[in-house]
Amino acid sequence: MTDYGHDLRFGTFLPAEAADATEALRLAVRTEELGLDMTSLQDHPYQARFLDAWTQLSVIAAHTERISVFPNVANLPLRPPAVLARAAASLDLLTGGRVELGLGAGGFWDAIDGMGGPRRGPAEAVKALEEGIAVIRALWSEERSARVDGEFYQLRGAHPGPGAAHDIGIWVGAIKPKMLALTGRLADGWLPSSPYVPPAVLAESNRRIDEAAVAAGRRPEDVRRLYNIAGTFHGDGREFLQGPPKVWVEQLAELAVTEGMSAFIIMVQAGGDNDLERFAMEVVPAVRELVAAERTRPGPGGIEAEEPETSEPSEQIVVAPAKSGDRPRNATLATPTPDDGTRLSSVRLWNESERPAGPDSDLAVQYSTRQRASGQHLVDVHNHLRQELTQLRDLVDQVAAGAMDLGRARSMINTMAMRQNNWTLGTYCESYCRVVTTHHTIEDVSLFPRLRAADPQLVPVVDRLEAEHHVIADVLERVDRALVAMVAEPEGIGEVRAAVDLLTDTLLSHLSYEERELIEPLSRLNIL
Numbered sequence: 001m002t003d004y005g006h007d008l009r010f011g012t013f014l015p016a017e018a019a020d021a022t023e024a025l026r027l028a029v030r031t032e033e034l035g036l037d038m039t040s041l042q043d044h045p046y047q048a049r050f051l052d053a054w055t056q057l058s059v060i061a062a063h064t065e066r067i068s069v070f071p072n073v074a075n076l077p078l079r080p081p082a083v084l085a086r087a088a089a090s091l092d093l094l095t096g097g098r099v100e101l102g103l104g105a106g107g108f109w110d111a112i113d114g115m116g117g118p119r120r121g122p123a124e125a126v127k128a129l130e131e132g133i134a135v136i137r138a139l140w141s142e143e144r145s146a147r148v149d150g151e152f153y154q155l156r157g158a159h160p161g162p163g164a165a166h167d168i169g170i171w172v173g174a175i176k177p178k179m180l181a182l183t184g185r186l187a188d189g190w191l192p193s194s195p196y197v198p199p200a201v202l203a204e205s206n207r208r209i210d211e212a213a214v215a216a217g218r219r220p221e222d223v224r225r226l227y228n229i230a231g232t233f234h235g236d237g238r239e240f241l242q243g244p245p246k247v248w249v250e251q252l253a254e255l256a257v258t259e260g261m262s263a264f265i266i267m268v269q270a271g272g273d274n275d276l277e278r279f280a281m282e283v284v285p286a287v288r289e290l291v292a293a294e295r296t297r298p299g300p301g302g303i304e305a306e307e308p309e310t311s312e313p314s315e316q317i318v319v320a321p322a323k324s325g326d327r328p329r330n331a332t333l334a335t336p337t338p339d340d341g342t343r344l345s346s347v348r349l350w351n352e353s354e355r356p357a358g359p360d361s362d363l364a365v366q367y368s369t370r371q372r373a374s375g376q377h378l379v380d381v382h383n384h385l386r387q388e389l390t391q392l393r394d395l396v397d398q399v400a401a402g403a404m405d406l407g408r409a410r411s412m413i414n415t416m417a418m419r420q421n422n423w424t425l426g427t428y429c430e431s432y433c434r435v436v437t438t439h440h441t442i443e444d445v446s447l448f449p450r451l452r453a454a455d456p457q458l459v460p461v462v463d464r465l466e467a468e469h470h471v472i473a474d475v476l477e478r479v480d481r482a483l484v485a486m487v488a489e490p491e492g493i494g495e496v497r498a499a500v501d502l503l504t505d506t507l508l509s510h511l512s513y514e515e516r517e518l519i520e521p522l523s524r525l526n527i528l
Contacts, residue, residue: 013266016050037068040069104129190226331363
């Protein structure tokens with residue numbers, strides 16, 4: 001089990017078809033809008049159906065502001081390394097440091113030969129790649145002149161430059177042992193693809209990279225591990241990335257903490273907005289959260305909380321309920337969202353007066369900006385859930401009031417942040433219910449056990465919150481059943497409204513209670 005400790009990054013691997021020339025650009029812009037970190041294109045210069053990768057990457061870079069761009073991977077036999085080095089550095093300089101270099105030894109030798117490129121055997125291809133990397137690094141150096149005396153590539157006093165805006169990473173696409181060893185010796189990253197290097201092979205491949213890195217006087221963590229991934233959000237989860245977002249979250253988080261894979265790049269087909277959005281909004285945040293939680297654990301024995309920057313908590317546990325406005329609150333903590341007491345349903349699924357309360361916060365403590373951010377993160381996640389619930393209620397209200405028919409409602413959902421493959425009200429509910437369930441599952445399996453271990457005084461509160469998760473899960477199922485039934489019987493909108501009213505009451509009450517009780521311990525213990 002190896003976690004190299006790299007920050008997590010997520011991105012896209014886009015289509016390059018010339019027949020739909022603007023599709024990759026559109027998807028790249030959407031990649032940035034959704035908050036992902038990078039985007040990439042395959043490089044097959046011999047393929048007449050594809051646009052040139054470097055030209056496309058330049059256009060994408062010009063239409064985006066934040067995401068990194070890179071070839072996935074550059075075809076060295078048809079991209080002379082000296083020219084490739086200057087092209088990458090130039091684009092990096094123009095974009096303010098947003099270029100990385102995926103690099104491969106080549107393949108499809110008949111096609112390469114047809115373009116006038118060299119035909120190389122396996123050993124020759126590895127040797128040429130090693131020399132190519134030497135040429136690239138020499139032209140990125142600050143030396144006055146560069147010399148490389150190789151069998152396949154040479155530099156004879158070429159002047160390095162232009163200087164890149166940042167240290168461009170060379171990420172090698174490698175599968176076989178000699179290429180893996182080269183990656184360990186020379187590369188900044190390893191960039192395999194799941195269809196060719198499935199998860200079961202990662203451990204052995206990583207071992208070869210690590211051994212080669214150590215033999216070359218490097219550290220294994222000097223090589224970032226990236227992974228091009230392909231999957232579907234349909235399936236039962238028994239195969240890799242063949243199931244709902246929860247399956248993706250668990251499988252990718254496991255690869256991050258056990259195999260050290262720290263960048264996941266989803267292969268997106270033309271028109272694949274739905275899968276891209278589900279990946280960005282339902283998978284990526286949850287993977288980040290699970291991995292961050294796991295990385296705070298020293299091992300199977302429990303968590304390793306940072307030394308609190310505050311005084312010891314009070315010994316008193318207040319059992320009587322307290323409204324957020326009645327409890328003294330440390331002004332340097334994030335502000336919880338109050339429960340205004342509004343209830344839409346006559347049904348009561350729990351007794352709020354029985355909710356336990358944790359220790360009061362120490363009003364004299366000055367929490368740091370970093371500590372405050374832990375509590376604020378909880379509020380931010382909850383605010384997203386509140387916003388989506390408001391959208392769901394608004395849609396139900398408009399349908400119920402006859403302001404739009406169901407067909408129009410489906411079109412409206414298409415503009416929402418959480419649209420799905422089937423644009424129906426029932427499916428939108430399914431998406432929202434899944435997000436709430438995933439959020440609660442993450443808390444149950446990663447956050448709550450750590451809180452119990454870190455501060456025993458929180459056990460009654462955490463137990464109550466977990467119990468409320470189960471109640472809310474039942475309410476979500478009730479909403480889902482009502483909405484699905486309404487698709488077949490539109491006059492059932494009354495049942496939908498009643499179910500959504502009950503969800504609104506229970507969820508908003510629960511979120512406020514959770515913020516009231518957990519903002520202080522999350523900040524004090526630096527849990528998030």
